[in-house]
Amino acid sequence: MNESKKNLLEVKDLKVSFFTPAGEVKAVDGISYTLGYNEVMGIVGESGSGKSVEAYAVIGLLQNPGKVVGGSITFEGEDLLSYDEEQMRGVRGKDISMIFQNPMTCLNPVYTIGNQLTEALTCHDTSISKEEAWNRAVHMLQLVGINNAEKRMTQYPHEFSGGMRQRAMIAMALIGEPKLLIADEPTTALDVTIQAQILDVMKDIQKRVNTSIIFITHNLGVVAEVCDKVSVMYAGKIVEQGDVNDIFYDPQHPYTKALLASMPRLDEGEHERLIPIEGTPIDLLDPPQGCNFGPRCKECRKICLSKKPPYAETGNGHISACWLHFMEGAKQAGSGEEA
């Protein structure tokens, strides 16, 4: 109980599968993490690694044929998986809210921004007066850096630019002062300068409203900028997890290393080539017997192809699921459970 008081969110061995005609796709295959109050965690991974699906499971927005098939999600000591649809509706937008990747399509085109912002309040609290909801929405828009907020409230989404819409989305997500904000690639659809602005807004507002954030992205630069800790996902599993500095300066898992090596760097020579990760992600319909990354791993050993690697802790809560840690000459290996 103490443990769950300390942590806002605990996800244990969460498994999400999509039941398709072709078979069961294990999109999320047993991931665990904890998130403290006021903490920002990044979830990094390539497309199809299950990072968004995991987030949808937390907020209860999984669409058919996706189903949580195992594990637990504990939010402030409450088991969210035991909640029915109506209870989850009460949680969404109030305690946990979410912003999405494409701000161009995420706002309803036929209602004003003000209408959509105030709705986020009124749908949870019917006693709130129209005027108060309006004032809070205006205040929220000002917080996310939208000028002339009063006038903007009466405008439609098509009168906003992409960056402004994402600001409005952030305002809408935070207006109910949720304890947890899930940001699913919030900057991916924006150009780089707007990206930087949105990240600034998020960092700034996170401090003001004291919310924890799960930041889902495939952009390691974004992670480095905003996150306290990072989970790296590959093919439905967390392969490495740790403090943001540990991940960037002392990556343990070959996949994390490869990801970092594939990023352009300012401190390298001008004509340095980027190093791609060879191969393609595995078919989740038919996952390999061994390590999911095994087939693409440059340091792949025999055991990697036959058995799933357990987690090894390399200190400071930094864990990595790779057989290399258990080889001779590797750093001291913790006796982790199978990943």
Place this chain on the structure above:
Amino acid sequence: MIIYILKRIGAALLTLLVIMSITFFLMNAIPGSPFLTEKSTPQQIELANKKYGLDKPLIVQLKNYVVNYLKGDLGTSLKMQEGTPVKDIIFHQGKFILSIKLGLWSLAIAVLIGIPLGCIAAYNRGSWLDGFLRVMTTVGVAIPTFVLATLLLATFAVKLGWLDTISGSLESAKSMIMPILSMSFYYICYVAKLTRTSMLDAINQDYIRTARAKGVKRNIIILKHALRNSLIPVITYLGPVTAGIITGSFVVESTFSIPGLGKYYVQCVMSRDYPVIMATTVVLSALVIFMNLVVDVAYKVVDPRITLTNKED
């Protein structure tokens, strides 16, 4: 907005001119004459033609039509009600009103039943209710009006005797049931199908996910967020159809013996009553054009992204 509407009215007048010309040449292309009967001699026909100006060159006749129409004179009937001004036939004998009454009711029913049915089907997608509605709407769209009208007549008027076979001037609610049902059933089904499809499309949009993430109740998501977005194709469909419904259907009016404009229109074509054909066509066309304008303005009301003027957004 006002400038836009004025421009549209200007364009409408031009359209009507084109429609008049086409109608004029088409009706003159049909063989026969309003004065042709079994007993009439060529001399008599020639005399009558001369009397009504039908002996003049076609282009002069057309010019006379246009000039008279601009003066507000729709001419007089040549045959159906010889000598009666066409204006009186259309507007003052209750035909137009009757057709409009029947049409408006059918339209209202089509919208008020069709849209909710579509919503229900989309909301319960994949359930037995959705399946039932799908079968019903498919059948409804496939059944020709005359079959449905005849079936209704045979069942409720002839077999069961609950309703009258002749609806007449639609004075009682009882007399309106069958004509309105047979007229609107197709549209109910079509509107329901259309609403279901566009509703399902809307439900899968990102903004619906946003609304869910906000914690909005499911029925509000459907009624507020999805419905308004899914109405656009329905409005597109209803515009031109409205004029068609309002001006009456020949089949329904004939089956239920309703002396409306639709029935009269067909009769006057049969008897080559040129001025009546022309006037009815122009009135119906004007109605269609007007409904299109209403639809365009309705778009703007439903979807704020649509701008009616040419201004770049």
